[in-house]
Amino acid sequence: MNVTRRWATTLLGASLTMAAAMPALAEGDPIRIGYSMARTGIFAAAAPSQENAYNLWRDQVNADGGLALPDGTRRPVEFVSYDDQSNPANTVRIYERLITQDDVDLLAAPWGTPMHLALAPVLQRYKMPMVGNTAASVQLRKVAPGYIWFPTSAIPDQMGAELAKMMKAEGVTSAALLANELPYAQEFRSFLIPALKEAGIEVVVDESYPPDIKDMTSMLVDVKAKAPDAVIAMTYPSDAFLFAGQAKELGIEAPFVLSLVGPTIDAYRKANGASVDGIVSSAHWSPESDAWPRGKAFFDAYVEKYGEEPDALDSALSFMSLEILQQAVEQAGLEPEAIRKAIFEGSFDTINGKVEFEGVQNTVTPTGFVQIQDGKIELVWPAEIATSDFQPKQGW
Amino acid sequence: MDTLLSGQLLFAALVSGSLYALVALGLNLVYGTLRLLNIAHGDLVMIGAYTAFGAFSLFHLPPVISVFLAAAVCAGLGWAVYEGLFRRLLANPTLAKRVEANSLILFYGISVILQNVVAMTFTASSRGYQYLDTVITWGGVSMTGNRLLTLIVASAVCFGTLLFLRHTLFGWSLRAVIERREAAQVVGVNLNRVQLITICAGFAAAGVAGTLVSMTEQITPFMGFPFTIVAFVVIIVGGLGNIGAGVLAGFCLGLVETYGIALTSPGYRSILIYGLFVAVLLIRPEGVFSKAVRS
Numbered sequence: 001m002n003v004t005r006r007w008a009t010t011l012l013g014a015s016l017t018m019a020a021a022m023p024a025l026a027e028g029d030p031i032r033i034g035y036s037m038a039r040t041g042i043f044a045a046a047a048p049s050q051e052n053a054y055n056l057w058r059d060q061v062n063a064d065g066g067l068a069l070p071d072g073t074r075r076p077v078e079f080v081s082y083d084d085q086s087n088p089a090n091t092v093r094i095y096e097r098l099i100t101q102d103d104v105d106l107l108a109a110p111w112g113t114p115m116h117l118a119l120a121p122v123l124q125r126y127k128m129p130m131v132g133n134t135a136a137s138v139q140l141r142k143v144a145p146g147y148i149w150f151p152t153s154a155i156p157d158q159m160g161a162e163l164a165k166m167m168k169a170e171g172v173t174s175a176a177l178l179a180n181e182l183p184y185a186q187e188f189r190s191f192l193i194p195a196l197k198e199a200g201i202e203v204v205v206d207e208s209y210p211p212d213i214k215d216m217t218s219m220l221v222d223v224k225a226k227a228p229d230a231v232i233a234m235t236y237p238s239d240a241f242l243f244a245g246q247a248k249e250l251g252i253e254a255p256f257v258l259s260l261v262g263p264t265i266d267a268y269r270k271a272n273g274a275s276v277d278g279i280v281s282s283a284h285w286s287p288e289s290d291a292w293p294r295g296k297a298f299f300d301a302y303v304e305k306y307g308e309e310p311d312a313l314d315s316a317l318s319f320m321s322l323e324i325l326q327q328a329v330e331q332a333g334l335e336p337e338a339i340r341k342a343i344f345e346g347s348f349d350t351i352n353g354k355v356e357f358e359g360v361q362n363t364v365t366p367t368g369f370v371q372i373q374d375g376k377i378e379l380v381w382p383a384e385i386a387t388s389d390f391q392p393k394q395g396w
Numbered sequence: 397m398d399t400l401l402s403g404q405l406l407f408a409a410l411v412s413g414s415l416y417a418l419v420a421l422g423l424n425l426v427y428g429t430l431r432l433l434n435i436a437h438g439d440l441v442m443i444g445a446y447t448a449f450g451a452f453s454l455f456h457l458p459p460v461i462s463v464f465l466a467a468a469v470c471a472g473l474g475w476a477v478y479e480g481l482f483r484r485l486l487a488n489p490t491l492a493k494r495v496e497a498n499s500l501i502l503f504y505g506i507s508v509i510l511q512n513v514v515a516m517t518f519t520a521s522s523r524g525y526q527y528l529d530t531v532i533t534w535g536g537v538s539m540t541g542n543r544l545l546t547l548i549v550a551s552a553v554c555f556g557t558l559l560f561l562r563h564t565l566f567g568w569s570l571r572a573v574i575e576r577r578e579a580a581q582v583v584g585v586n587l588n589r590v591q592l593i594t595i596c597a598g599f600a601a602a603g604v605a606g607t608l609v610s611m612t613e614q615i616t617p618f619m620g621f622p623f624t625i626v627a628f629v630v631i632i633v634g635g636l637g638n639i640g641a642g643v644l645a646g647f648c649l650g651l652v653e654t655y656g657i658a659l660t661s662p663g664y665r666s667i668l669i670y671g672l673f674v675a676v677l678l679i680r681p682e683g684v685f686s687k688a689v690r691s
Binding site: 040216270272 | 511512612
């Protein structure tokens with residue numbers, strides 16, 4: 001009996017010591033967050049940048065003891081997710097299921113503009129709030145304010161105006177425009193052309209190309225012959241790789257080279273190395289900013305967990321969207337109407353700085369541009385958030 | 397006009413053409429010999445690309461070495477698919493009659509499995525690595541090392557295969573199986589052996605193409621389908637099962653695409669490629685070069 005009691009005391013002591021040594025693991029009924037993800041289909045290659053950020057956030061919250069509620073208690077977070085096969089119709093069905101059958105407590109966003117747009121009426125109907133992330137289109141401005149918000153500031157009309165300002169500031173007088181035929185690039189092109197005209201920048205080449213393009217030689221030979229100060233390639237990821245390789249092959253000498261979507265992806269810099277130093281791209285976040293100290297912590301944790309860098313646009317936005325949700329829940333609890341009110345009225349501290357909404361849009365984060373400098377993503381525009389000065393591209 | 401006559405454009409056309417020819421070569425070998433519609437062919441290109449990427453990032457093996465590994469991995473898949481699925485189907489005369497249609501569904505399943513296995517192993521994130529991207533200028537034409545390597549390797553494999561088919565006993569047996577399957581068996585061709593080696597070789601060619609693609613493009617688990625489509629366009633334009641004509645058609649498609657875009661605009665790419673495809677189906681459904689090469 002004595003022996004048993006001694007063993008029991010030792011075990012109890014050991015377990016108490018272990019409990020004290022381990023980080024506070026989340027306990028209690030989990031808070032279930034539902035979302036759909038383009039795990040297969042045309043957006044599948046882009047979606048991990050979003051889901052990785054979600055998983056990192058969940059792990060960090062749970063390691064911290066769980067998602068905090070207004071009464072000070074914490075509950076662990078659990079995800080309920082499905083593959084939407086990159087199809088907006090599936091996204092709608094999945095979110096209806098998440099709300100009505102799975103009975104999730106909160107929602108996180110799916111990948112992509114078409115999915116967000118398709119979801120807005122569903123959220124309105126079921127009165128479930130959702131902070132969006134990876135959507136960017138002027139169409140977002142037409143979404144009726146209610147249960148969806150878009151933290152992005154990479155919306156084509158603002159981007160067109162800002163880019164023209166930036167180019168003018170850098171002394172650009174002529175530009176070649178090459179645009180993918182997909183909607184985001186074409187929207188951007190349609191706002192950029194008038195903005196360039198207003199800034200007095202001459203457009204010497206204006207070509208659009210299909211998304212499945214396999215060779216850009218003839219377009220780039222033309223660009224090279226016209227020798228513009230700037231080449232604005234409105235790329236998606238796959239043609240961003242092609243553009244970088246072939247612009248290098250042909251020795252495009254413009255000091256200002258932009259590639260719209262692609263350069264912030266880790267694989268882009270791994271595949272092109274120092275050749276793409278100096279390429280400008282679209283994003284409003286950089287881990288290098290001292291103004292957002294948690295940004296660097298997010299970057300380091302992401303690299304440690306996944307062995308690759310987060311996408312400066314999509315991963316950052318995805319993480320931000322959950323930070324906003326987290327802070328809204330901490331303030332308002334799990335009741336959807338209370339969360340909605342908290343998001344509408346609140347001010348949120350994210351890895352990209354302060355975020356506040358008016359209608360569906362984030363009114364604080366400025367539209368920015370980044371540049372690859374020594375393999376790092378540096379914010380170079382606008383000046384108030386810049387982490388480095390723009391550097392003219394010096395060869396490939 | 398200067399652009400049209402430049403060596404730069406010719407180089408670009410030949411790089412695209414050689415890759416199209418190589419991707420189509422594997423598909424054509426498998427269709428010609430086994431009458432299997434391999435719509436997972438592009439996914440084998442993807443497997444080749446991931447093998448090269450994995451070898452480069454994990455073991456620092458350059459693609460000039462990992463290309464053999466990629467070929468072996470894909471050939472291994474060919475062996476598994478043949479022994480596991482098709483050998484018995486092809487040996488049974490009743491089932492063999494339906495194998496062409498059934499193979500479409502079987503390969504669709506294989507395609508889905510391959511994509512998802514790779515997505516689970518490597519994640520669906522796009523991947524890439526930097527290899528031989530120094531620019532060489534020769535006779536006024538700038539060439540990136542990896543694109544020049546693509547042209548050399550793809551052309552060598554295509555023309556090497558054609559020479560092999562023309563000048564070796566196995567090549568004759570293979571051509572005999574393509575042209576007169578039953579007669580080939582009557583004169584003592586080991587059908588099973590020819591079929592097995594051909595499917596392995598066809599898959600291996602896709603693996604080689606994947607390695608070449610991985611040097612210049614981003615790779616993802618879902619990158620294969622466009623290669624399947626282009627391979628089908630090439631072999632239909634050339635003539636189904638006609639290996640030499642398929643290679644020629646691959647190069648022609650590269651030329652039509654590159655020069656067509658230069659003459660019109662990049663927006664016409666699909667119209668040019670599929671226009672050629674539809675025109676061939678209407679005018680010469682047996683393939684543009686089929687008669688010329690066979691005679």
